[in-house]
Amino acid sequence: MRGGEPVRDVAHLGHVELLTPAFEESLWFFTEVLGMEEVGRRGESAYLRAFGDYELSTLKLTAADRAGPGHIAWRATSRAALERRVAALEESGLGEGWVEGDLGHGPAYRFADPDGHVMELYFETEKYRPPEGLRPALKNQPQKFTARGVGVRRIDHVNLRALDIDANSAFMRERLGFRLTEEVRLDDGRQGAAWMNVTQKSYDIAYGGIDAAGMGGRLHHVAYALDSREYVLRAADIFAEEGVFIEAGPAKHAVQQTFFLYVYEPGGNRVEMISDIKLLLDPDPETVTWSQAEREKGQAWRTIMPESFFTYATPLPEEAGRRG
Template identity: 90%
Template sequence: MDRRVREPIYDIAHLGHVELLTPAFDESLWFFTEVLGMEEVARRGGSAYLRAFGDYALYTLKLTAADRAGLGHIAWRATSPAALERRAASLEESGLGEGWVEGDLGHGPAYRFADPDGHRMEIYYKTEKYRPPEDLRPALKNQPQKFPARGVGVRRLDHVNLKALDIDANSGFLRDRLGFRLTEEVRLDDGRQGAAWMNVTQKSYDIAYGGIDAAGIGGRLHHVAYALDSREYVLRAADIFLEEGIFIEAGPAKHAVQQTFFLYVYEPGGNRVEMISDIKLLLDPDHETVTWTQAEREKGQAWRTIMPESFFTYATPLPEEAPDG
């Protein structure tokens, strides 16, 4: 019996930022700044760079004007310059590497690549840490920025969730090439992976492939999630969305998988955004993957909440707007 255990890879530190594309730039910017309470730290060309008050880096959201909604790219920060080089070499070997690019605002050189489904990603190490202006300086020096007391008041970027054509291939790629750990999954009756949740931090997940893309389109976004401090903040967010005329798709309620408390809305550009609390920590270094059957998944969420059909079918860009559409 082969008792060898492959040494885990700890080269990726965390999710750095996400670029969202929007065909309604001004309205989307209003949503993230005035409704979610994020701060705009810079504007370059057709992009605005935004941060939540608990993010240590300069920004975690790049909002870019485009002719369709969807994902621009996902950026992961490496744990060291050497870690960045190791992962770049592994990605180059995989055949899915795109090469080095000069750093965007707030970070140094990055290695670009795509997962098997075509979601564009990059890894970087050098980053600019946020230094607040006087009016945003917190009373407690161990907090990056004072609480904005505006809108929802999201604390930090939490995770990104993607649609994929072959979840086994995509989750396997992130595990083999970047060191992600599979924490929970759904296995369909035919044996395929129907969904996968993976982490690189001690949070129970940093990225998910939330379902097979029934539209047959690669590279689509299900949602990006920002964390709030408690369920009460999520409940207050629902009231704020109601007052501001933001479409609430699902929640507030509790997920069965990962047990997070959730609320899903669509921002004006069409991308789905999740408010989340009750994030689990996984401290076990050899945590065993939790596998849910198709029948268990179909029972609904933790309190038997049944999600609307759009939750399983809607993703951006829309089928008629997809690049190959």
């Protein structure tokens, strides 16, 4: 904040690039199992969208020799907002400079958070115009609902592992204007997890835990939104039928109260299906702080997550040195 006023320069999560060592299998998962549409190819990457995304794509799937995040991109609210945030990022010392636009968006400013997660900020974007076969009956919907597979509606959030969550959440708040909505404070006073928003959804990014492997720049999961709990339950049946590994859920989170289901896509990246997304209309909300003891009780219905939920992230330790 400057002068006590909130910064509203970042509009929302634009897209996530996922690296996969099993490109064709991952592509099958996102298109046939999740029901996303492929809208283009460039080099070793496929560009995908959910039926409710207004931009051309929200997922860039790139063939690599390891799983993990390529980059995470945020859309600014205007060209002037982009310039203001670039100035703030350059002052931080973590800016990397401008890169050419990718399929569907214009020039982007690349930077990293303190943990090394590569991010981009852009404004110019291509809004999706469906071909004849995907035109919706209702003109206020970006694309026809194809009812293929799970039928994810839109990208929702990204969750990252970090070595120092205090430093990373402070960076996102101070340099990009994110607001801290919920957090976990460990017994030693450190921030054990942080959920932050720029939209009226209660979170758009989370640093979901301290990296148990002592690494940096790893992905916990990317999440896609579904319309209701019934769609999440149906997704569980679809995953079981298709042989997709279900790690946890369906169940309800205590933090943020979302209804969740976690799976691993064939390349190894964790993907979450969620519903019951909470809106935060209060313009100056107090941060909800959970103690370590409170979080150890489990999820909202006392669901205890598997050990892998706290230890597994991509890239895997043995793959971390690879840069596919």
